[in-house]
Amino acid sequence: GNSVTQMEGPVTLSEEAFLTINCTYTATGYPSLFWYVQYPGEGLQLLLKATKADDKGSNKGFEATYRKETTSFHLEKGSVQVSDSAVYFCALTGGRGSTLGRLYFGRGTQLTVWP
Amino acid sequence: DAGITQSPRHKVTETGTPVTLRCHQTENHRYMYWYRQDPGHGLRLIHYSYGVKDTDKGEVSDGYSVSRSKTEDFLLTLESATSSQTSVYFCAISQAQTDRGYEQYFGPGTRLTVT
Numbered sequence: 582g583n584s585v586t587q588m589e590g591p592v593t594l595s596e597e598a599f600l601t602i603n604c605t606y607t608a609t610g611y612p613s614l615f616w617y618v619q620y621p622g623e624g625l626q627l628l629l630k631a632t633k634a635d636d637k638g639s640n641k642g643f644e645a646t647y648r649k650e651t652t653s654f655h656l657e658k659g660s661v662q663v664s665d666s667a668v669y670f671c672a673l674t675g676g677r678g679s680t681l682g683r684l685y686f687g688r689g690t691q692l693t694v695w696p
Numbered sequence: 697d698a699g700i701t702q703s704p705r706h707k708v709t710e711t712g713t714p715v716t717l718r719c720h721q722t723e724n725h726r727y728m729y730w731y732r733q734d735p736g737h738g739l740r741l742i743h744y745s746y747g748v749k750d751t752d753k754g755e756v757s758d759g760y761s762v763s764r765s766k767t768e769d770f771l772l773t774l775e776s777a778t779s780s781q782t783s784v785y786f787c788a789i790s791q792a793q794t795d796r797g798y799e800q801y802f803g804p805g806t807r808l809t810v811t
Binding site: 585624627682688 | 700798799801804
């Protein structure tokens, strides 16, 4: 079946540090991959996406590359800010046998950035 | 921001009582989804709709029912609430199938506590 495994948190960094949050997936077929971000007390917002192998999604300084050979979609940012503190979710859709349009989410990784 | 509202935003109810949560959109999107968010589980799909009166079950549908009589409204009903249904509930919408790259937009969530 389809599933997403992401790095356990919480992750605590100092401002301007480099961020990596690991995400690997299990799916057959050709899934699309997403990173969503949830700020405190809010719903989820799409951060970036990639719809085919070797695509790189990027937004607000965050990047992730769809690696089919390693079934990974790791999130990176070169210099984090306090305002990046949030919960980050990796997700996929479109794997073979998946429910119409359904997103499969990882458990989420809490990021806290200190000034 | 996508025009999605959820009501109520917070609710406390007693075990055994019926509860209805409402999701309202102003985007005229065809697809609507209900997820629940619990610590350690990420988001899990409860039910979804692919058109007026067209609904189907997700992975955690037991104890929940849904209705969609108008494009803009998607109702989630707990017929007889249990403590295991204490959670944060998110509605999402998308214009077309997410596996074709269409984004899911999330509402602000409803925090439900069953005592």
